[in-house]
Amino acid sequence: MSANIATKPRLAMYWAASCGGCDIAVLNLHEKILDVAAAVEIVFWPAVMDAKYRDVEAMPDGFIDVCLFSGGIRSSENEELAHLLRRKSKVLIAFGSCANEGCIPGLANLSTVPEIFAASYGDGNSTVNPGGVLPVPRWAAPEGELHIPVFAPVLRTLDQVVPIDYSVPGCPPESPRIAEALTALLAGLTGTGPLPPNGSVVGGGISTVCDECARTRNVKKIDRFVRIQEVPALDPTLCLLEQGIPCNGPATRDGCGALCPAAGAQCIGCYGAADGVVDYGARLMSAFASVVEADEPEEIDLILDGIPDPVGQMYRFSLARSLLRASRAALEADGARLPAEPDAASPEPALAGARGRWRR
Amino acid sequence: MTRITIDPITRLEGHGKIEIFLDPAGEVERTYFQVPELRGFEQFCVGRPVEEMPVLVNRICGVCPEAHHMAAAKAADAAYHVDPPRPAKLLRELLYSAFYVADHTTHFYALSGPDFVVGPDAPVAERNLLGVLKKVGSDAGGRVIEARRRCHRVVEIIGGRAIHPCTSVPGGLTKGITVEEREEIEATARRMIDFGAFSLQLFDDLILGNPGYVEMITGPMYQHETYSMGLVDPAGKVNFYDGRVRIVGPDGALHGEYAPAEYREWIAERVEPWTYLKFPYLRKVGWSGFTDGAASGVYAATPLTRLNVADGMATPNAQAAFERFYATLAPGAGAGPGGKRMVHGRLATHWARLVELTYAAERMLELVTDPEITSDRVRVVPTERPTEGVGTVEAPRGTLTHHYWTDEKGILTKVNLVVGTTNNYAPIAMSVERAARSLIHGGEVVGEGILNRIEMAFRAYDPCFGCATHSLPGQMPLEIVIRDADGGVVDVRRQFC
Numbered sequence: 033m034s035a036n037i038a039t040k041p042r043l044a045m046y047w048a049a050s051c052g053g054c055d056i057a058v059l060n061l062h063e064k065i066l067d068v069a070a071a072v073e074i075v076f077w078p079a080v081m082d083a084k085y086r087d088v089e090a091m092p093d094g095f096i097d098v099c100l101f102s103g104g105i106r107s108s109e110n111e112e113l114a115h116l117l118r119r120k121s122k123v124l125i126a127f128g129s130c131a132n133e134g135c136i137p138g139l140a141n142l143s144t145v146p147e148i149f150a151a152s153y154g155d156g157n158s159t160v161n162p163g164g165v166l167p168v169p170r171w172a173a174p175e176g177e178l179h180i181p182v183f184a185p186v187l188r189t190l191d192q193v194v195p196i197d198y199s200v201p202g203c204p205p206e207s208p209r210i211a212e213a214l215t216a217l218l219a220g221l222t223g224t225g226p227l228p229p230n231g232s233v234v235g236g237g238i239s240t241v242c243d244e245c246a247r248t249r250n251v252k253k254i255d256r257f258v259r260i261q262e263v264p265a266l267d268p269t270l271c272l273l274e275q276g277i278p279c280n281g282p283a284t285r286d287g288c289g290a291l292c293p294a295a296g297a298q299c300i301g302c303y304g305a306a307d308g309v310v311d312y313g314a315r316l317m318s319a320f321a322s323v324v325e326a327d328e329p330e331e332i333d334l335i336l337d338g339i340p341d342p343v344g345q346m347y348r349f350s351l352a353r354s355l356l357r358a359s360r361a362a363l364e365a366d367g368a369r370l371p372a373e374p375d376a377a378s379p380e381p382a383l384a385g386a387r388g389r390w391r392r
Numbered sequence: 393m394t395r396i397t398i399d400p401i402t403r404l405e406g407h408g409k410i411e412i413f414l415d416p417a418g419e420v421e422r423t424y425f426q427v428p429e430l431r432g433f434e435q436f437c438v439g440r441p442v443e444e445m446p447v448l449v450n451r452i453c454g455v456c457p458e459a460h461h462m463a464a465a466k467a468a469d470a471a472y473h474v475d476p477p478r479p480a481k482l483l484r485e486l487l488y489s490a491f492y493v494a495d496h497t498t499h500f501y502a503l504s505g506p507d508f509v510v511g512p513d514a515p516v517a518e519r520n521l522l523g524v525l526k527k528v529g530s531d532a533g534g535r536v537i538e539a540r541r542r543c544h545r546v547v548e549i550i551g552g553r554a555i556h557p558c559t560s561v562p563g564g565l566t567k568g569i570t571v572e573e574r575e576e577i578e579a580t581a582r583r584m585i586d587f588g589a590f591s592l593q594l595f596d597d598l599i600l601g602n603p604g605y606v607e608m609i610t611g612p613m614y615q616h617e618t619y620s621m622g623l624v625d626p627a628g629k630v631n632f633y634d635g636r637v638r639i640v641g642p643d644g645a646l647h648g649e650y651a652p653a654e655y656r657e658w659i660a661e662r663v664e665p666w667t668y669l670k671f672p673y674l675r676k677v678g679w680s681g682f683t684d685g686a687a688s689g690v691y692a693a694t695p696l697t698r699l700n701v702a703d704g705m706a707t708p709n710a711q712a713a714f715e716r717f718y719a720t721l722a723p724g725a726g727a728g729p730g731g732k733r734m735v736h737g738r739l740a741t742h743w744a745r746l747v748e749l750t751y752a753a754e755r756m757l758e759l760v761t762d763p764e765i766t767s768d769r770v771r772v773v774p775t776e777r778p779t780e781g782v783g784t785v786e787a788p789r790g791t792l793t794h795h796y797w798t799d800e801k802g803i804l805t806k807v808n809l810v811v812g813t814t815n816n817y818a819p820i821a822m823s824v825e826r827a828a829r830s831l832i833h834g835g836e837v838v839g840e841g842i843l844n845r846i847e848m849a850f851r852a853y854d855p856c857f858g859c860a861t862h863s864l865p866g867q868m869p870l871e872i873v874i875r876d877a878d879g880g881v882v883d884v885r886r887q888f889c
Contacts, residue, residue, distance in 0.1 A: 051451050137436075143432065148435040157806075158655065261472070261561050295551075297447075
């Protein structure tokens with residue numbers, strides 16, 4: 033691999049259906065961003081520098097050494113770019129929660145496109161639309177036909193569209209973890225250090241948020257879950273889960289530094305499934321069950337009733353890559369694509385192995 | 393019919409795309425500004441617990457998550473009929489003020505700075521953040537980086553995280569700040585006040601001292617006489633965190649002032665089939681197309697319009713800057729709620745942004761030196777049954793409204809969002825069309841400057857379509873493709889070739 037890097041590694045960063053927070057997180061390397069800029073040649077980064085779609089198309093295949101791809105795949109345009117950047121990149125990294133597991137926008141997979149459109153464009157509230165006008169991919173304006181990308185039936189993760197080489201977790205990835213990940217990758221690519229095992233998670237730990245949380249655990253059982261606004265005062269040093277707050281720490285990969293619990297808020301799971309966990313929600317359910325003081329299944333059910341939004345709780349960030357993936361109706365609308373397979377026309381990634389890891 | 397496509401390729405999704413159609417004489421017939429993105433937050437937030445909204449809606453925008461976090465926090469408070477303790481409100485506003493300084497800094501220096509500091513006709517290679525830093529000197533560059541870093545740190549102290557804060561819950565905040573943290577924030581506030589003065593002086597020296605730039609700001613190409621919207625405090629001064637929404641007409645006459653919860657009586661949104669974004673307009677005036685004037689319901693919500701609706705600024709340096717702004721751009725007394733004339737030159741938005749930056753910095757100092765700021769009384773437990781709530785803040789890109797309906801357990805049953813940039817969708821489309829009409833004649837794209845001049849028409853709004861059309865070091869690369877009626881490419885002009 034390192035033999036292929038004649039000059040400085042060429043870096044690209046792209047945002048698909050994302051909020052831009054991943055790009056801001058990279059910029060928040062502050063002074064270190066200058067080190068990164070000095071160590072690589074940035075060839076494509078729409079958030080930060082001039083770049084044109086056609087210029088990317090004009091690049092030879094494999095021209096980009098490392099591409100950080102953030103955002104989920106929601107529109108036909110997102111999908112086209114995923115294929116294009118896969119083709120142009122030696123190493124494609126699913127960067128941040130959206131690309132890896134769908135993130136919050138992946139919760140839209142619980143709904144069908146007509147439902148989503150009805151909520152956004154339906155007559156009522158502030159929207160005045162008695163004629164039921166909806167955006168359409170091709171519309172004949174009096175002056176000529178206008179095009180907008182097709183809004184897909186479901187949001188997909190990057191690896192459900194093309195093979196990936198690495199993943200960087202987090203919403204957004206924390207800046208110190210980004211620095212570590214880039215440093216390790218650049219060392220590997222330039223032959224000054226070992227390349228991380230292909231298919232691996234970089235910029236995240238191999239344990240759980242609980243292991244880096246400073247709060248004390250007493251292996252105490254709880255008899256009910258409570259919602260954070262219902263508790264007059266939380267103990268600032270005691271495990272939130274043991275205070276009845278449905279904290280997602282036990283199922284979530286470490287790497288963030290347990291920032292939210294340190295600030296008195298429960299972990300919401302933005303770093304995704306802990307190492308080796310196949311289905312985030314299943315692991316969290318099991319972790320919750322283990323702290324519950326109950327012997328009978330009925331009692332456990334009663335306690336879990338204290339979690340008012342089970343799907344959101346268990347799959348807040350990971351629905352799109354979970355075993356469920358989406359509601360039945362949304363999946364049926366997306367039927368032609370099931371099971372999600374990478375585009376056969378795409379070349380294998382330079383670092384094989386990612387596909388097996390992330391595909392079930 | 394000849395067709396011209398302008399694609400700000402920087403934002404391959406979520407960007408704005410411009411289609412310009414020319415009539416047989418080669419004059420502009422119509423332009424379409426399209427937004428090709430939707431993610432569906434209003435649908436998929438239904439079913440979620442309302443207390444999660446402040447963290448869920450952060451993910452609408454990673455550039456301005458603080459705005460969504462605060463609007464959601466206020467809407468969730470309102471849904472629970474709970475009023476957070478004063479220290480919690482002070483801390484939220486303190487976080488928000490630091491965010492404003494950081495966001496306006498990024499826009500002025502990285503996005504719009506290149507057009508003015510370096511110049512709209514400067515060589516393309518210099519028209520970026522590096523060119524700005526070269527022009528103003530490395531000391532200034534260091535101050536810009538410092539402002540950004542320090543303000544993000546304030547967000548992290550109060551919000552728990554520098555991006556996507558997590559501490560607002562119904563009834564207040566999950567934590568307060570320590571005495572040491574307060575001292576750090578006070579030091580930052582003082583530095584930011586200096587930075588505001590420095591930035592205003594820079595604007596004076598480089599822009600107001602240049603007759604060409606003043607002509608550009610006051611000239612007709614970037615003028616639009618729409619209604620103006622902004623949040624004002626009880627004294628009628630600009631406020632970002634709370635207040636009533638005031639709307640004034642193009643001539644400065646008051647159209648109305650309302651509590652945010654009444655927004656639906658005042659605001660309506662229109663759907664067009666050729667774009668995923670809706671067009672808000674004033675319900676009581678009505679939609680009459682992409683046109684300005686008092687008979688058109690099109691309004692704008694930007695730093696410029698916030699100044700236009702207000703009676704002044706609540707802090708001394710900002711007030712002085714406010715007075716100088718109107719004395720320079722609208723000399724002589726006039727109508728309007730503040731006894732001043734309206735400014736409609738959209739490029740003046742950049743100056744207004746620095747007036748606001750100064751206010752945000754001064755407000756930071758007021759808040760952080762409040763005796764209650766380190767109080768641990770930052771949360772009350774809601775006791776009433778949740779129903780429905782509206783939360784409004786001024787996002788840097790416009791008045792932001794979140795409206796939630798819940799069942800008796802606080803589970804969302806309906807969500808309606810009117811987001812900052814969305815307010816400005818119609819005015820941006822109009823500004824782009826006006827620039828195109830001014831610059832394209834006889835089917836010819838006149839001069840290399842057209843790309844940047846059209847870009848400047850919407851950059852003034854700091855648009856954030858699909859949450860970030862932000863192109864941080866200053867350029868939104870544009871490509872204009874001129875096609876004949878059969879779709880064949882006649883000519884391609886690019887900004888950076």
